[in-house]
Amino acid sequence: MVSDRVADRRRELxxxxxxxxxxxxxxxxxxxxxxxxxxxAHGLLYHYFRSKDEVLETIVRETWQLLQADxxxxxxxxxxxxxxxRRFARMYLGSWLSSPDxxxxxxxxxxxxPQLGARVGExxxxxxxxxxxxxxxxxxxxVRADCNAQLAAWIFYGALEEILTAWVLGQLAxxxxxxxxxxxxxxxxxxxxxxx
Amino acid sequence: MVSDRVADRRRELxxxxxxxxxxxxxxxxxxxxxxxxxxxAHGLLYHYFRSKDEVLETIVRETWQLLQADxxxxxxxxxxxxxxxRRFARMYLGSWLSSPDxxxxxxxxxxxxPQLGARVGExxxxxxxxxxxxxxxxxxxxVRADCNAQLAAWIFYGALEEILTAWVLGQLAxxxxxxxxxxxxxxxxxxxxxxx
Amino acid sequence: MVSDRVADRRRELxxxxxxxxxxxxxxxxxxxxxxxxxxxAHGLLYHYFRSKDEVLETIVRETWQLLQADxxxxxxxxxxxxxxxRRFARMYLGSWLSSPDxxxxxxxxxxxxPQLGARVGExxxxxxxxxxxxxxxxxxxxVRADCNAQLAAWIFYGALEEILTAWVLGQLAxxxxxxxxxxxxxxxxxxxxxxx
Amino acid sequence: MVSDRVADRRRELxxxxxxxxxxxxxxxxxxxxxxxxxxxAHGLLYHYFRSKDEVLETIVRETWQLLQADxxxxxxxxxxxxxxxRRFARMYLGSWLSSPDxxxxxxxxxxxxPQLGARVGExxxxxxxxxxxxxxxxxxxxVRADCNAQLAAWIFYGALEEILTAWVLGQLAxxxxxxxxxxxxxxxxxxxxxxx
DNA sequence: GATGAATGAGATTTCATTCAT
DNA sequence: AATGAATGAAATCTCATTCAT
Numbered sequence: 173m174v175s176d177r178v179a180d181r182r183r184e185l186x187x188x189x190x191x192x193x194x195x196x197x198x199x200x201x202x203x204x205x206x207x208x209x210x211x212x213a214h215g216l217l218y219h220y221f222r223s224k225d226e227v228l229e230t231i232v233r234e235t236w237q238l239l240q241a242d243x244x245x246x247x248x249x250x251x252x253x254x255x256x257x258r259r260f261a262r263m264y265l266g267s268w269l270s271s272p273d274x275x276x277x278x279x280x281x282x283x284x285x286p287q288l289g290a291r292v293g294e295x296x297x298x299x300x301x302x303x304x305x306x307x308x309x310x311x312x313x314x315v316r317a318d319c320n321a322q323l324a325a326w327i328f329y330g331a332l333e334e335i336l337t338a339w340v341l342g343q344l345a346x347x348x349x350x351x352x353x354x355x356x357x358x359x360x361x362x363x364x365x366x367x368x
Numbered sequence: 369m370v371s372d373r374v375a376d377r378r379r380e381l382x383x384x385x386x387x388x389x390x391x392x393x394x395x396x397x398x399x400x401x402x403x404x405x406x407x408x409a410h411g412l413l414y415h416y417f418r419s420k421d422e423v424l425e426t427i428v429r430e431t432w433q434l435l436q437a438d439x440x441x442x443x444x445x446x447x448x449x450x451x452x453x454r455r456f457a458r459m460y461l462g463s464w465l466s467s468p469d470x471x472x473x474x475x476x477x478x479x480x481x482p483q484l485g486a487r488v489g490e491x492x493x494x495x496x497x498x499x500x501x502x503x504x505x506x507x508x509x510x511v512r513a514d515c516n517a518q519l520a521a522w523i524f525y526g527a528l529e530e531i532l533t534a535w536v537l538g539q540l541a542x543x544x545x546x547x548x549x550x551x552x553x554x555x556x557x558x559x560x561x562x563x564x
Numbered sequence: 565m566v567s568d569r570v571a572d573r574r575r576e577l578x579x580x581x582x583x584x585x586x587x588x589x590x591x592x593x594x595x596x597x598x599x600x601x602x603x604x605a606h607g608l609l610y611h612y613f614r615s616k617d618e619v620l621e622t623i624v625r626e627t628w629q630l631l632q633a634d635x636x637x638x639x640x641x642x643x644x645x646x647x648x649x650r651r652f653a654r655m656y657l658g659s660w661l662s663s664p665d666x667x668x669x670x671x672x673x674x675x676x677x678p679q680l681g682a683r684v685g686e687x688x689x690x691x692x693x694x695x696x697x698x699x700x701x702x703x704x705x706x707v708r709a710d711c712n713a714q715l716a717a718w719i720f721y722g723a724l725e726e727i728l729t730a731w732v733l734g735q736l737a738x739x740x741x742x743x744x745x746x747x748x749x750x751x752x753x754x755x756x757x758x759x760x
Numbered sequence: 761m762v763s764d765r766v767a768d769r770r771r772e773l774x775x776x777x778x779x780x781x782x783x784x785x786x787x788x789x790x791x792x793x794x795x796x797x798x799x800x801a802h803g804l805l806y807h808y809f810r811s812k813d814e815v816l817e818t819i820v821r822e823t824w825q826l827l828q829a830d831x832x833x834x835x836x837x838x839x840x841x842x843x844x845x846r847r848f849a850r851m852y853l854g855s856w857l858s859s860p861d862x863x864x865x866x867x868x869x870x871x872x873x874p875q876l877g878a879r880v881g882e883x884x885x886x887x888x889x890x891x892x893x894x895x896x897x898x899x900x901x902x903v904r905a906d907c908n909a910q911l912a913a914w915i916f917y918g919a920l921e922e923i924l925t926a927w928v929l930g931q932l933a934x935x936x937x938x939x940x941x942x943x944x945x946x947x948x949x950x951x952x953x954x955x956x
Numbered sequence: 957g958a959t960g961a962a963t964g965a966g967a968t969t970t971c972a973t974t975c976a977t
Numbered sequence: 978a979a980t981g982a983a984t985g986a987a988a989t990c991t992c993a994t995t996c997a998t
Contacts, residue, residue, distance in 0.1 A: 202966090213984045213985060214969095214984090215970080215984060215986095219982065219983080223969080319553075323531070323549070324553070326531055327530065327557060328527075330526045330530020331523040332526070333526060333530060334527075334529060334530070335519070335523065344518065344519065344522060353516065357515075357516055361558065361561030363561070364561040365557030365558060366557065367560070399992075399994085400993095409959045411960060411961095411994090411996085419993075420994090573978090591787055594972085595972060596971080604979075605979060605980045606973095606981075607981060607982095608979055616971095616972065616973090688931070691931070711945075712945055714932065715932065715941070715942060715945050716945070718919075718922050719919040719945070720919075721922060722919045722922020725922060726914050726919075727915065729918070735887070736910065736911065749911050750911075757950060757952040758949065759952070769961085769962095790989085791989065791990080801962065801963045802989090803963060803964060803965095804962055805990095806990065806991075807960090811989080811990080812988095
């Protein structure tokens with residue numbers, strides 16, 4: 173199918189961009205590098221994206237859309253909060269094992285440019301879902317009544333992101349066992365900290 | 369004193385750079401913007417710094433040196449861990465009120481760039497001091513014995529940085545009261561999570 | 565008939581090109597714009613024309629061929645010079661009312677580009693015919709003996725073209741009445757100026 | 761003086777641009793060609809002009825400002841119309857001998873781009889002065905009462921420009937004697953055509 | 957120390973043209 | 978005939994850095 177070919181090419185370019193951005197950083201990556209990685213002429217990138225910026229924006233947006241969907245699925249499960257947080261942490265930190273390049277790009281480039289933060293509204297969606305999880309747990313009595321759910325969501329998310337950052341920067345060991353341990357530690361700390 | 373005048377000019381340029389980087393981001397900031405903000409010709413910047421990169425690097429390094437010194441002072445106080453963490457959080461989050469532009473620059477540019485992370489060795493110093501704090505508390509029996517101090521240091525630091533990020537991005541209210549509340553919340557959560 | 569369909573497509577593309585060139589100018593017009601205006605894919609243009617340049621060249625050449633034929637018909641009429649000039653002026657200026665886009669293209673793109681002027685030999689044909697008209701009238705005694713017919717032909721043509729330019733640029737009103745008035749004025753002036 | 765050096769460099773770049781535009785046309789001229797002709801690096805052009813377009817625009821505007829000033833001086837002389845027209849024609853056509861490259865550029869590029877015609881408002885100034893000359897002469901009784909001064913101004917100017925065009929395109933001989941002859945012819949024709 | 961003209965490497969982006977389908 | 982994905986040459990413009998004054 174033609175539309176499949178088109179979609180494939182687009183995906184190939186996005187995947188190539190993830191590899192290249194991870195290797196050199198967004199600013200040091202030239203459009204030609206992406207095209208070369210994808211095995212096409214650089215001009216073709218402009219059939220699928222308006223600019224190099226839009227490529228990064230697309231990567232970020234699509235990733236966060238998936239993350240948001242997964243988060244909302246966890247939220248909908250109605251499990252106890254610590255189980256939900258564990259699943260979220262396992263999913264988020266686990267992506268370091270399955271897609272390290274993507275994580276490298278997200279950790280390094282997101283929030284870097286002012287526009288990116290502003291335009292990628294999807295990022296908020298994840299925080300909103302996390303906050304609702306905590307609020308629901310508070311209403312069920314699993315969490316202290318005086319807990320600020322929004323702040324707690326940021327704290328929890330920040331802990332995870334910093335662990336990813338440490339892995340990206342090579343400051344902490346990031347093997348398979350380390351991921352499991354990190355999930356346990358962060359959930360233990362947060363769980364105890366939030367518990368009623 | 370001549371050397372004071374020199375020091376002043378250097379400081380003026382650094383302060384101007386902080387303002388400009390905070391406003392537009394490092395990459396979008398031109399050397400001419402910094403000079404204009406400082407009220408000098410752009411060529412002069414090269415009397416004080418080897419390059420635009422060195423300007424950012426200097427800002428980051430000097431800030432982290434101060435932070436490291438403060439952190440080691442807290443560590444040396446021998447207070448209980450929760451008090452030490454409170455002081456660290458108050459100092460770190462409090463800088464949002466006293467130097468928001470500086471925080472903006474640090475949040476956006478640091479920890480992301482691999483070169484920057486590598487070159488600014490001082491960043492590690494703070495983490496090392498935090499880890500030692502937690503380890504010492506563990507030995508005093510204030511913290512669970514199975515706690516991974518290094519991971520805990522990253523988690524605690526990550527929580528703080530994400531709060532700063534939320535303030536920088538305007539996603540959380542960052543007024544004076546909010547800072548106090550954030551300090552309390554993050555210390556409560558971490559304290560309970562780490563407690564023996 | 566197939567060849568008619570072919571001719572139609574070709575015409576459609578030429579007409580679309582006239583509209584687009586008139587709107588944006590030749591250089592700012594993309595091949596895709598022409599195709600879009602014609603409602604076909606841009607690749608199809610290359611079945612009918614070798615290049616974008618050839619499209620413009622074709623428009624110009626075909627127009628001047630018609631103009632040359634009309635001019636020679638006027639020349640062959642044997643009427644007095646002032647009547648011949650009036651018919652020429654009416655035909656040339658009158659095309660502003662019937663084909664303003666075409667006039668826009670001709671005024672803006674032709675006679676300027678050296679390549680175009682060189683390749684489209686038909687342009688000379690009109691000047692040659694005009695010159696012969698004036699020479700013939702001189703021999704009939706209608707025109708001063710010392711008149712340089714070639715120069716006079718350029719002057720007369722230049723007066724007409726500048727009027728078109730003024731209309732194209734919106735510097736002179738170019739309604740139906742204005743066209744009639746312009747024909748009268750230019751013929752009066754030229755007629756008196758050339759008269760024996 | 762520094763400001764003289766600056767002014768000189770600017771002039772050098774404009775003069776180089778005139779030479780290059782005359783040789784290859786505006787669109788075929790690269791910014792690097794202009795810089796090379798001026799003997800400087802291409803980046804320097806952007807210290808003096810915002811873009812390549814602005815270079816052309818500046819050339820056109822400055823030329824027309826001079827032409828307008830000269831025209832208004834002629835208008836102020838109070839001489840008979842035919843003498844005024846002769847001086848204008850001599851000045852305008854004479855510039856073909858003194859600045860053929862400039863004329864080439866003006867003839868080929870002006871009116872080509874829609875923006876240029878719109879932005880260079882100075883062009884109107886010359887026409888306004890010509891029109892006023894003719895109107896004043898009409899009031900003095902030198903010109904037929906039914907003459908449309910504005911149209912006549914365009915006709916007269918168009919005749920001159922077409923002669924320049926013919927010279928630029930090499931369709932008419934454009935030596936020193938030819939210029940004198942053209943002045944005489946065009947003034948004779950216009951003079952007789954307008955005379956009361 | 958201070959200036960800002962000058963340099964030039966380098967990157968993005970455009971778009972006419974080709975050609976497999 | 979018709980499509981539009983793919984190519985890649987080419988050109989403008991930016992801006993960090995240098996250096997003569």
